[in-house]
Amino acid sequence: MATKTKVAIIICDRYHTCAGGKCLRALHQREGAFEAYRDQDVELVGFTTCGGCPGGNIEYAPEEMVKNGAEVVHLATGLLVGYPPCPHLDHFIAMIPKKFGLRVVVGTHPIPQKYWLLHGSLNTWTEPRWDGHLAATRADEKVRLAYD
Numbered sequence: 688m689a690t691k692t693k694v695a696i697i698i699c700d701r702y703h704t705c706a707g708g709k710c711l712r713a714l715h716q717r718e719g720a721f722e723a724y725r726d727q728d729v730e731l732v733g734f735t736t737c738g739g740c741p742g743g744n745i746e747y748a749p750e751e752m753v754k755n756g757a758e759v760v761h762l763a764t765g766l767l768v769g770y771p772p773c774p775h776l777d778h779f780i781a782m783i784p785k786k787f788g789l790r791v792v793v794g795t796h797p798i799p800q801k802y803w804l805l806h807g808s809l810n811t812w813t814e815p816r817w818d819g820h821l822a823a824t825r826a827d828e829k830v831r832l833a834y835d
């Protein structure tokens with residue numbers, strides 16, 4: 688593997704007790720949003736929560752991540768699949784690159800099938816902007832089921 692990318696993860700504080708199991712598994716297996724690194728080494732250099740609505744920790748935490756060499760921040764899949772999805776997502780996507788010079792990727796692990804089905808029945812993701820937000824994590828049904 689020729690290149691190595693240093694990444695950090697910010698999770699939704701609703702899941703602040705999460706041990707990162709699905710994100711770390713997906714990182715190891717290069718699934719979901721981490722599939723983009725399938726031909727690269729990846730190093731996780733930061734992991735934290737947004738700090739709770741409206742995400743105040745995102746004003747500060749990326750600075751530490753940058754000091755550890757982070758190049759990319761992944762906003763975890765929980766921001767997409769919570770009920771409701773994070774209402775501040777688009778703001779974070781716009782702010783992080785401008786303030787910290789980091790690339791933002793929406794999502795970490797593949798969307799679990801149970802969330803896929805319920806949000807589908809709720810028509811959560813019908814606006815066009817969701818196409819881009821879900822692109823890295825929608826996966827196929829077999830993979831989604833593996834993350835249920």
Ligand code: SF4
Pocket residue numbers: 698699700701737738739740741742766769772773774775776
């Ligand atoms: S919904 Fe958004 S701002 Fe609120 S806790 Fe979750 S990630 Fe943070």
